[in-house]
Amino acid sequence: MNNLKVFPIIIILLLLLTAFVMPLIKKRKGVFFLSLTTVAATFLLSAGMLRTVNLVGSYFIKVGPYEAPWGIAFHIGYIEALMALLFTGVTLMISWYGVYSIHKDIKEDHIKYYFTLVHILLAALLGVVFTNDLFNGYVFIEAVTLSSCGIIIIKNNKNTSKATFKYLIMSVLGSGLLLMGIAFLYAITGQLNIIAINNELVKVAASKQNIVTISLSLIMVGLGVKSALFPLHTWLPDAHSSAPTTSSALLSSLVLKAPIVFLIKVIYQVYGLEVIRETPIFSILLFLGVAGMILGSVFAIYQKEIKRVIAYSTVAQMGYIFFGIGLGTEMGLMVSLFHVFAHALTKAMLFLCVGSMIEQSGYKYKDEFRGIGKEMPVTLGAFTLGALSMVGIPIFPGFISKWYFSIATINANQYIFLAFILASSLLNAVYYFPIVINGYFGIDNVKGKIYKSKYKPIKEVLPLAVLAIAMVMISGYSSVLLEFFKLGLNIK
Amino acid sequence: MDNLMTNYYDSASMILFGVGFMTLLLNNNLIKKIIGMNIMDTSIFLFFITKGYIEGGRAPIYAATQSQSQNFMNPLPSALMLTGIVVAVSTTAFALALTIRIHDAYGTIELDKVIEKRGLQNEQP
Numbered sequence: 001m002n003n004l005k006v007f008p009i010i011i012i013l014l015l016l017l018t019a020f021v022m023p024l025i026k027k028r029k030g031v032f033f034l035s036l037t038t039v040a041a042t043f044l045l046s047a048g049m050l051r052t053v054n055l056v057g058s059y060f061i062k063v064g065p066y067e068a069p070w071g072i073a074f075h076i077g078y079i080e081a082l083m084a085l086l087f088t089g090v091t092l093m094i095s096w097y098g099v100y101s102i103h104k105d106i107k108e109d110h111i112k113y114y115f116t117l118v119h120i121l122l123a124a125l126l127g128v129v130f131t132n133d134l135f136n137g138y139v140f141i142e143a144v145t146l147s148s149c150g151i152i153i154i155k156n157n158k159n160t161s162k163a164t165f166k167y168l169i170m171s172v173l174g175s176g177l178l179l180m181g182i183a184f185l186y187a188i189t190g191q192l193n194i195i196a197i198n199n200e201l202v203k204v205a206a207s208k209q210n211i212v213t214i215s216l217s218l219i220m221v222g223l224g225v226k227s228a229l230f231p232l233h234t235w236l237p238d239a240h241s242s243a244p245t246t247s248s249a250l251l252s253s254l255v256l257k258a259p260i261v262f263l264i265k266v267i268y269q270v271y272g273l274e275v276i277r278e279t280p281i282f283s284i285l286l287f288l289g290v291a292g293m294i295l296g297s298v299f300a301i302y303q304k305e306i307k308r309v310i311a312y313s314t315v316a317q318m319g320y321i322f323f324g325i326g327l328g329t330e331m332g333l334m335v336s337l338f339h340v341f342a343h344a345l346t347k348a349m350l351f352l353c354v355g356s357m358i359e360q361s362g363y364k365y366k367d368e369f370r371g372i373g374k375e376m377p378v379t380l381g382a383f384t385l386g387a388l389s390m391v392g393i394p395i396f397p398g399f400i401s402k403w404y405f406s407i408a409t410i411n412a413n414q415y416i417f418l419a420f421i422l423a424s425s426l427l428n429a430v431y432y433f434p435i436v437i438n439g440y441f442g443i444d445n446v447k448g449k450i451y452k453s454k455y456k457p458i459k460e461v462l463p464l465a466v467l468a469i470a471m472v473m474i475s476g477y478s479s480v481l482l483e484f485f486k487l488g489l490n491i492k
Numbered sequence: 493m494d495n496l497m498t499n500y501y502d503s504a505s506m507i508l509f510g511v512g513f514m515t516l517l518l519n520n521n522l523i524k525k526i527i528g529m530n531i532m533d534t535s536i537f538l539f540f541i542t543k544g545y546i547e548g549g550r551a552p553i554y555a556a557t558q559s560q561s562q563n564f565m566n567p568l569p570s571a572l573m574l575t576g577i578v579v580a581v582s583t584t585a586f587a588l589a590l591t592i593r594i595h596d597a598y599g600t601i602e603l604d605k606v607i608e609k610r611g612l613q614n615e616q617p
Contacts (some may be wrong), residue, residue: 169516179540
């Protein structure tokens, strides 16, 4: 049984090793083959990890020769295993899509470096999720930042340089604040291991109330910058809209989510809900989350470029996740984790759809996409599914998470916020439905367009179909997922 | 006030952190932003390392012949900050490379002028 426990380390090592083999391969096909097989292998290993957790419960595994409080350890429970499954699965689909389209976005000889960066990015994201050591988490988050800057700048033009610099500055600000928060925690507890900090913090929290608040707010803002907490989201639309399509999908669906998982770990494992309820952090998160939900959608309505619409929609959806955390109940955290799943799958699909529409038609602004439904019916169909999920139509995961968010809100006695959830859903409909309706209907829109003229071959839209099926699957199995998250949150 | 003077390491690192933070946020020049970023990182390193410092402590190198009566300093923060320095160096290198790109593309490293030039481009596609 102990042999099965090394899976997380194998996953990360495999990705890092293949990342640095990648630049040596000459042919494009070889790069694609190596990348897809590696990511598929990590997906299978993650599934194995989930099975191990199911058999033996959550476990720790030390990295290197030293034991836990001094050495670095990984903690693998249900949450970590499921997130690994999600991250590797979505990356697999995005890379698969990238096989057919990446050469249209970036130069031929940059493709191998692109996949190097994707592998480093995935390894670092998984590291953030697995780690049980705060400083180790910080280092992995820095690796995420640098490699995600890399996958934006690789499309070499004026816009990406500017957007990447903005992203880098905001991210560095965030990691500075995060490290300062960790330093404050270290100052009062003398530990960096999450479990050890929690043991010490329980003893000193009452006498060091100020430092607890300061460190928590520094960590919250630091991670908030990285996952686009509302007023700190300014880097997001530029970065996500100017990047290559596959990078936008990766950034929007995965890169934002790893800091969220880390924040949830910090909240429920390092501090514990009781300690945080003494501080005003939860109400701040709640209000910022609501502001993001509403204002992110309002900004999205006024955007002209279709990619920026989707990017602002991400800000709104991250608002939901922060709202769930801000409720300060276990139910809220569970639903936030579920929404991480729902949003990662849906947004990856939306960005890939929009990317292929832009690529085939050459248009950029959302008014130009009138009648695209006649030319690319399957792609717009997938887009429609994603849009329905974002708005919250039943049987799609967006509906399930909004439903549970509402239940969590009622359980937390915050009735007034139900109105905001409803308003945000309606605002989502305001900017998603016109794109879909103008794409399909309206006689003057589709006049002169030839049916399936910009159609993509079926193998190129297969990743989209897989993502759509996965999306509907997770809403079908939502109760199972929530049960797993509940188990994951209860285990210390 | 007394607290600030006795814990002068902490006060100094907080002041440095503020200086770096404001330089990073408010300055218009990209190189100055990068300098601010470095000041901010260095202040965190200072803060972290002083947490492991003991007045009169020795470097934690164990030798059998020496007496064990003296205090050792905590080596962990110093070791961590070595990692932190590596991270800061790589981020700085990347930011400088980006600055060169921006200078090539826009001919300036002042942020407001970059935005101005971008605005002009957007009007004339």
